[in-house]
Each structure stands twice: as C-alpha cells, then as structure tokens.
Amino acid sequence: MAHEGITSIQNPQIKRLHQLLDRKGREAQGRFLVEGAHLVEEALKSAEVLTILYDNERDMDAACRRALENHPQGVQVIAASSAVLAKLSETKSPQGIVAEVKKSQADWSEWMKEKTAAQKDMLLLLLDEIQDPGNLGTILRTAEAAGVDGVVLGKGSVDLYNGKVMRSTMGSLFRLPVFTRSLSEVADEWKALGGHLLVSTLHEKSVSYDQVGYEQKTAIVIGNEGRGVSATMIERADHLVHIPIYGQAESLNAAVAAGVFVYEAQRKRKDRLS
Template sequence: MAQEGITSVQNPLVKRLHQLLERKGREAQGRFLIEGAHLVEEALKSGAEVTTILYDAERDMDAALRRELGNHAREVQVVAASDAVLAKLSETKSPQGIVAEVKRAERSWAEWMQEREATGDGKLLLLLDEIQDPGNLGTILRTAEAAGVDAVVLGKGCVDLYNGKVVRATMGALFRLPVFSRPLPEVADEWKERGGRLLVSTLHEKSISYDAADYAQQTAIVIGNEGRGVSRAMVDRADQLVHIPIYGRAESLNAAVAAGIFVYEAKKKLKDRLS
C-alpha cells in the first residue's frame, strides 16, 4: 500500500482520474470514481477492485475505512492529496475529503442466466426501459437490492450506470447487485423462452392493479421512462400489463417509487407462494 502526496491538479494521475468524471473517460478506461468514506468502505467490503484512493491529508482517513483497507486482499495505491486536488475530482458542492478509482465489473449475462438456471435461483428481475434521471436509477438499484431482486437490466437509453450521481444514490448497492446493460426485447424473449413471465408497468385500458397481478415463480418487471413510459416493443411482449392506482390528484408516481412498490409486492407474493 504505497503512500505518497499530491498537491498539484496538473499531476498526471489527477488528470487521468479527472477524465472519469465524464462518460467518455469512464468507457475508455473501464473505471469510475466514487466519493465519500461510506462508498469507499462499501466498495472494499464488497470486493470491488479499488485501485487508487486519494484522501485529504489534513483530515486524514476515516478509522473504519482504514481498518477495512488493511483487510483488503488487493493492493491499493493510497495517495494523500490537497484540497484543490480533491475538489478537482469531486462532483459535489462540498467535497467529502476522499475519492477512489474503481474498475468496472464486467459480468456476463449469458453466464449469469446459466448459473441461475442450474441453481433454480434468479426468480425476480427488474428491467429498466430508458430511465434517464441519475437519482432515479441510483434509488431504484438501492431499493432493488433491499427487496432481494436477483438482477437489474438496463435497456438502451438508460443513464450511465457509473454516473457519479447514480453511484452515490445507490449507497453501495451497485457493488453487490448484478446489473447488466442489454437490449430489453432480447432479454424479454429469452426470459419468456425459459419459462419466465413479463409484467409491464403501464397505464393501459387492459392493465390491472399491481396487487392483483400474478407474480409467478420467475417474474420480470418492466419500469419505463419517466415521461414516455414503457416502449411499445416491451408492451407487446407483456404477459400482463400492470399499474399502480392513483387515489389522489397526481398524474403519476416517480419511477423509483413505482419500482419500489412493484418489487416489494412481487417479493411478498413469491414468499407467500413458497411458504
């Protein structure tokens, strides 16, 4: 665990890490930045490949984080940095005094599906159709992990999974929950071929209330774009169209709130079926 100090924003390492604040840089390097002691600690605990940590030399490092770092199996470059350097690498108004570089985890969808089929696991999927708000996506992932969703699939048009606001909103769920980026129609077709059911959230004349839906043992729930809803291609593939009743005067629910209601209802029904 090498120790060194950086005070200049012109340092080559700082320049390279600064590129990770943009999607283009993240995709080119296959890495992303996380900020804050909690997120860095969660990344280490979850076994994510943390390669570099920069911390405020004047504040020192959080004690719990330092202990977790000491238990980490991989070599991590630890860098004491100035306020100016940390501000250069921060997206928040009040930098938290620590940032870390993490390698993106490349999971194979095909392997995951094969493993689930072999073990009989993987009974609840969440498919996201053009979710574009970073806060919504991060909150959905955090909620999905809490509800015991087996995996989340991001369709074309979704906000970048490694966007800083998304990562912060997950509160660490990103490091534990399998998340894939795949064409949703292909995923839906494969899921149905393997005996799964597809429930699509939409306000449609044929849709039924979410609590009346049939959550079979293998269920995939589709949540659509914040403004346009679910694409026609996914509606056409649905085994059941479902909605959440609106009892007040609001026109609709926030996408993250709707996703939470659906996945908890699905989990409840699945548990009742198995009990």
C-alpha cells in the first residue's frame, strides 16, 4: 500500500521546516516549531499556526486527535512518515505531531502605551542574558502563573523560540506578552513612566527581597546565571535586592529566584488589598 503523505526528508517543505530548528532559520523565516499535542493545542488557542504535521504511521492519542480536529481554517494539515516527524523533532521520543507557528508581531511601544493607560500597578520581569533554555522556559511558566504582566528579554539571551525553551514553558509563551529589547532602553522608558526598577544582585548595598515594596508599578531584573546582572542595570536600579542565602550554596537557580521575587510581589500586593 502506498503511503499517503510525505515520506521523504528531502521534500522541499520538510527541508524548509527543518531550518526552523536553528535560530538562524527561525530569524530568517519569522516562524518556529512546537512539538507535542499539548503545545500544539496551546498554539492553536493563542497564536497563528500555519502548518500541522502528524505521523500517520502510528496510533494517535486523544490529545493529538483533538489538536487535529480543532484547527481553524487556513491551517495546512500534512500527514507524514515517522522518519519525517523524527527529522523535525529535537527530543529523544518524537511526539508524532509538530506545528509551524508564526512569531508574535506584538509591538512593544504600543503594548506599553495601552497597558500603562489601563493599569497603574504593572509588574514586569526583565531578563538580563539568561542563557539556559530550561531556565528561560521555567521563568516564563512561573511569570505567567504568578500573574506577571509581561516579560522583556535583553539582547544576548538564549532564543525565545528555542525548542527546549518552548517545552519548559508548558505553553505559557503563547499566553504571556514577551518582548526582546535592549534592557537599558526599556529601563529608561520604564523609569520615565514612573515605574520602579528592582535589580536582583548580591551587591554589598542590596537589601533583602522582602524589605522593599512591590505595590507600585514594578519591574524586577534577573541576571545571567553566572555573571549576574550587567553594570548598566545596576546603575539604573531604584533598589538593589537579593534573596538571602542561609546555607553555603553560592546562589539560587535563576528560575527559582524569579519565582521567589514575583510571589513576594504578589503577596505584598494582596496584603495591601485585604
């Protein structure tokens, strides 16, 4: 019986999609791949999905079937062989379903203008050269869970659309406004709008994270896993803050630190209301 669908990894469309596994290809095409039924479903809910490829050589589970049945018109659905799906997968056990998604076109200046008009106590997270894709994904998942309004990635960060980032976000990327910008420009803009800038650092002048207020318009800066935050962000800080280290550990994981900060911010905000 002939295979109905794409079986060759030399197929031009597969070759083009394969380029999306690299940052360069994603930047050239303005698109990225997500793998697995859960992420494909989340992308269908909140992003512009262009193509879905599924493995028609294996049994489809319920989540896969749901993703394939509920796509809007205009999404191209392609059956392909297991070998083709494996070619487009970065994981040891390919999930049998992959979607090609358009990068978000959200405009930072417009978003800031609208948000600032609508909300007095915005909470932002600014990420200064986070390098580990698992950390970045977990930070985005945490930020969304904690109700952070938006996240800004500084230049020099790991690519937001890296597959491992995607998988660690658990879909949060599709629901959370995330921008890639120069952090020093964002900090200047933020302060001009009356926003507070808290910079996480073990600097000698930094105070404990629970000794500052988070009730106003606040942005929290989290630094690189090894080097911490850059001097240019420290200069711009309204407060330098740190999470105390009681043991001999040198530091906290960046995603854990982000979690402790944003939940302290929400706890203080909630206490004010009650």
